[in-house]
Amino acid sequence: MSEALNPSWIAVDWGTTHMRAYAMDVSGAVMGRAGGPGMSALAAGQMGSDFEASLLEAVAVWLDTARASDPMVVVMCGMVGSRQGWHEAGYLPVPQTLSGLGEALAQVPVRDARLAAFIVPGISQIDPYDVMRGEETQLAGYAAQMGSAGSTPGGRVCLPGTHAKWARVQAGAITHFSTAMTGELFDLLTEHSILAHSVADEVMDAEAFSDSVRAAFHDPACLTEALFSVRAEGLLTGQDGARARGRISGLLIGAELAGAKLTTGEEITLIGTPELCRAYSDALAAVGFSAQALDGEAMVLRGLSEVYAQLVRRNMVVA
Amino acid sequence: MSEALNPSWIAVDWGTTHMRAYAMDVSGAVMGRAGGPGMSALAAGQMGSDFEASLLEAVAVWLDTARASDPMVVVMCGMVGSRQGWHEAGYLPVPQTLSGLGEALAQVPVRDARLAAFIVPGISQIDPYDVMRGEETQLAGYAAQMGSAGSTPGGRVCLPGTHAKWARVQAGAITHFSTAMTGELFDLLTEHSILAHSVADEVMDAEAFSDSVRAAFHDPACLTEALFSVRAEGLLTGQDGARARGRISGLLIGAELAGAKLTTGEEITLIGTPELCRAYSDALAAVGFSAQALDGEAMVLRGLSEVYAQLVRRNMVVA
Numbered sequence: 001m002s003e004a005l006n007p008s009w010i011a012v013d014w015g016t017t018h019m020r021a022y023a024m025d026v027s028g029a030v031m032g033r034a035g036g037p038g039m040s041a042l043a044a045g046q047m048g049s050d051f052e053a054s055l056l057e058a059v060a061v062w063l064d065t066a067r068a069s070d071p072m073v074v075v076m077c078g079m080v081g082s083r084q085g086w087h088e089a090g091y092l093p094v095p096q097t098l099s100g101l102g103e104a105l106a107q108v109p110v111r112d113a114r115l116a117a118f119i120v121p122g123i124s125q126i127d128p129y130d131v132m133r134g135e136e137t138q139l140a141g142y143a144a145q146m147g148s149a150g151s152t153p154g155g156r157v158c159l160p161g162t163h164a165k166w167a168r169v170q171a172g173a174i175t176h177f178s179t180a181m182t183g184e185l186f187d188l189l190t191e192h193s194i195l196a197h198s199v200a201d202e203v204m205d206a207e208a209f210s211d212s213v214r215a216a217f218h219d220p221a222c223l224t225e226a227l228f229s230v231r232a233e234g235l236l237t238g239q240d241g242a243r244a245r246g247r248i249s250g251l252l253i254g255a256e257l258a259g260a261k262l263t264t265g266e267e268i269t270l271i272g273t274p275e276l277c278r279a280y281s282d283a284l285a286a287v288g289f290s291a292q293a294l295d296g297e298a299m300v301l302r303g304l305s306e307v308y309a310q311l312v313r314r315n316m317v318v319a
Numbered sequence: 320m321s322e323a324l325n326p327s328w329i330a331v332d333w334g335t336t337h338m339r340a341y342a343m344d345v346s347g348a349v350m351g352r353a354g355g356p357g358m359s360a361l362a363a364g365q366m367g368s369d370f371e372a373s374l375l376e377a378v379a380v381w382l383d384t385a386r387a388s389d390p391m392v393v394v395m396c397g398m399v400g401s402r403q404g405w406h407e408a409g410y411l412p413v414p415q416t417l418s419g420l421g422e423a424l425a426q427v428p429v430r431d432a433r434l435a436a437f438i439v440p441g442i443s444q445i446d447p448y449d450v451m452r453g454e455e456t457q458l459a460g461y462a463a464q465m466g467s468a469g470s471t472p473g474g475r476v477c478l479p480g481t482h483a484k485w486a487r488v489q490a491g492a493i494t495h496f497s498t499a500m501t502g503e504l505f506d507l508l509t510e511h512s513i514l515a516h517s518v519a520d521e522v523m524d525a526e527a528f529s530d531s532v533r534a535a536f537h538d539p540a541c542l543t544e545a546l547f548s549v550r551a552e553g554l555l556t557g558q559d560g561a562r563a564r565g566r567i568s569g570l571l572i573g574a575e576l577a578g579a580k581l582t583t584g585e586e587i588t589l590i591g592t593p594e595l596c597r598a599y600s601d602a603l604a605a606v607g608f609s610a611q612a613l614d615g616e617a618m619v620l621r622g623l624s625e626v627y628a629q630l631v632r633r634n635m636v637v638a
Contacts, residue, residue: 083554091555128545129552163513163547179547181512188507193500194482221539221577226447228482228498233448235402236410258540 004061005032009073009317011304012055013297014080015134016040016162019054020297023062028305034058043084051086052110055117068113073317075304078134081106081119091124091131095175098143098153101136101303102310116317120307123174130179134300135165138271141302142294143172156262157269159296160276162187166260180256189248195227198234199248200241208243209279210286212250213257217287220258226251253283262289272296323380324351328392328636330623331374332616333399334453335359335481338373339616342381347624353377362403370405371429374436387432392636394623397453400425400438410443410450414494417462417472420455420622421629435636439626442493449498453619454484457590460621461613462491475581476588478615479595481506485579499575508567514546517553518567519560527562528598529605531569532576536606539577545570572602581608591615 007023014020016038023032036058042051055074056063066072081089089106101120108117122133138159146153153172159165162183168176190199216223230247234240262268268284268291270277277293284291311317326342333339335357342351355377361370374393375382385391400408408425420439427436441452457478465472472491478484481502487495509518535542549566553559581587587603587610589596596612603610630636 124551124555126555128548129555130544130548131551131554178544179551181543181547184512185543188511192507192511193503220542221574221580223539223542223578224500224504224571224575225449225497225578228500229447229449232443232450232498235450236443236445236448252543255540256543259542259544261540 004064006065007031007062007072009075009308010059010062011301011308012074012076012080013078013134013137013300013304014039014051014076014085015078019058019080021055021058022301023059024301024305024308028301030301032062034062039079039082039085042086051080052112052115055115056112063114066114071114071116073308073311074115074117075105075120075308075311076108076117077120077137077300077304077307081122082133085119087119089119089121089133091122091133092136094123094125094177095170095173096123096136097173098136098140098169099147099172099306101140102307102314105307105311118307118311120304123177125177128178130177132165132167132177132179135159135167135271136174137303137307138296138299139167139169139174139303140306141299141304142269142271143169144302144306145294145299147172155267155269156260157271158260158280158291160270160272160280164256178259180259182252182256186249186252189227189252190245195231195244195248198231198239198241198244200245203242203245204249205240205243205246206282208246209250210282212247213254213283213286216251216254217258220255223251223255249279250283253280254287257283257287257289264288267292269294271299323383325384326350326381326391328394328627329378329381330620330627331393331395331399332397332453332456332619332623333358333370333395333404334397338377338399340374340377341620342378343620343624343627347620349620351381353381358398358401358404361405370399371431371434374434375431382433385433390433390435392627392630393434393436394424394439394627394630395427395436396439396456396619396623396626400441401452404438406438408438408440410441410452411455413442413444413496414489414492415442415455416492417455417459417488418466418491418625420459421626421633424626424630437626437630439623442496444496447497449496451484451486451496451498454478454486454590455493456622456626457615457618458486458488458493458622459625460618460623461588461590462488463621463625464613464618466491474586474588475579476590477579477599477610479589479591479599483575497578499578501571501575505568505571508546508571509564514550514563514567517550517558517560517563519564522561522564523568524559524562524565525601527565528569529601531566532573532602532605535570535573536577539574542570542574568598569602572599573606576602576606576608583607586611588613590618 143153
C-alpha cells in the first residue's frame, strides 16, 4: 500500500505485465509510486477483470481530498487502452503530431466519482500495417523535452523491448514507424526452443554479442542459420552459456538494426530501461553508429505530464 | 502390433518425435511397417528410457526366425544416435562421401541376442558450426538414386522441416551445409507468440504466402518487422487467419531462401514430405527457381538400404 499523499494528479503507465502509478505534484515531479498487475493478468479474468478496483487498490491513499465535485485526474497510457484493456482508446494514424495526443484522449467511464480517468490513444500505420500503444507517450515526452531545450524534435528514435519500435520523427510529428519482434523472439528462443539448452541464465559474453551484431547486420539473411549454429557449437565444443546468450541476443539485435535501414552517420535516440539502452548502444557502436539514451520511465512521465497540461489548458479538468 | 513376417533386415528411422520401423525384404522392398515413440519421449524417461524395449515392442513379430547365431540386422538413423538417444553415434566431418556412411556405423550394445543393431553417424561442420543427424541418410539415398540413374550426385539439396537443412553436394560428397530454424520458428510464432491470436488453424492463403516469400527473399532484414505487421493488420482490419498463416510461413521460408544464397538458374532438389516439398516448390517458384522433389521416406529407406548393403559387403552381417 502506498503512503497517504495529496497529489495534484496521477500518472499511470499500464502495460501488459505491470501497472505503474505515480502521484504527481503541481510542478510535474513524482511524489510517490505504486504498482499493480498488468493488463494480461486482468484481461485474463483475474480479480474479476476489474481494472478500476485494481487501480483503486494501488492509489486509494492518494485520494483523501478527491471528491465527485473535484475528482482526481488520472492520465493513463499503454495496453490499458487496448480492446482487451479497461477501455478502448483507439489509434491515431501517422503522420501524428506528438504534441496533439491530449486532444484525442478517451475518457474512461468510472463507478467511483472521485476519479476522472483518461487514456492516451495509440498510433497506427497502414503501409505497412503497424501499431503502437504506450510508446507514443514516451515519444511525446521526448518531443516535449527536445522542444523545451530549443530543438525541433526529429530523427530516428528506437524504443527497445518485447516489441521494439523504430520511429521517424520529423518536425515534432511521427511520420513512420516499424516494430521488430526482437525481445519476444529472444524470450521464445532462449526459453522454448532447442537453443534453451545452450544459454546461460543471465551472463552474456560481450565479444560474442558484438561479433554477432556485426554478422547479422551485414548479412541479415543468415539469421536463422546463425541461430542454429549456436546450438551446433554447443554440441561440438561443449557449452559456453554466456557466449550462446550473447550470440542469440547479438544476432537478433543485429538483424533488427539491418531492418532499420540506417543512413551512414545517422544519430539514433534510444528510449528505454538503462539495461536495454546500454545493449542497444553497444550494438549500434559495433556497427559504427552513435546513440543518445533517454530513460524510458522519465519519458513516459514527461509525456503524461504534457497530456495532463493539455487537459488543463482545455479546461477539461481543474489543475 | 505389426503382423508376423520374416524380413531380411529391419530399417529404422528414429527421430525426435516418432520411431518408424520397416521390415525389408532381400530386394530392398518394404514388407511391413511399425512405429513407436520418438527420442524425446524416451529420453525424457517415459518407458524407463528403454530404447531396446521400445524397439522390441514394435518389431517383435518380425523376429520369428532371428536367433543369437543368426541375429536380425537393424539399421537405424536419426536422433536415436544422439547423446540423449539410445547410443551415441558421433559425427563425421564434412567433406563426407555419402557412400561411405556404412563404414562408420556405431554398433549398439543389446541385451536381446536376436538383434544386431547399428546406427548411422551424423555429420558435423566447423565453419560455421553445424550438425545433422538423419538427413545424412536421406542424402545417401539421394546420392545412390542419382548414381544408379547414371548421374553424379551434385548440386543444392534442401531438406525442409523443423530444422531445415541446405546441403551442397559435389561428386557424391557433402561439402557444406547449413540449418535454418524455419519450422521451429513457425511453430513458436504460431503457437506461443503474440501472432498466435492471428493465425487460422490449418488453412493458408496461397497468394499471401507467395507475396511474403518474395518480400522476405528480397529484403530478409524486414523479417521480424513484417512478422509484427501480421499482428497489426489483424488488429486494424479484422482477422483473416488464413492470410496471417500464409504470411508467417511465407516470410520465414522467404528469409530462409535468401539465406541459402542461391545462384541464378540453380536447380534445387527437395527431400521431404509431399506437403513440405510442395510448399518449398511454391516458394522457390515465387522467386524464380525450379525444384525437383523427392519423397523423404523413400530417401531414408534408400539410404538405409545402401548402408545395409555395405554391412553385407564387409561381411559384418550375413544377408
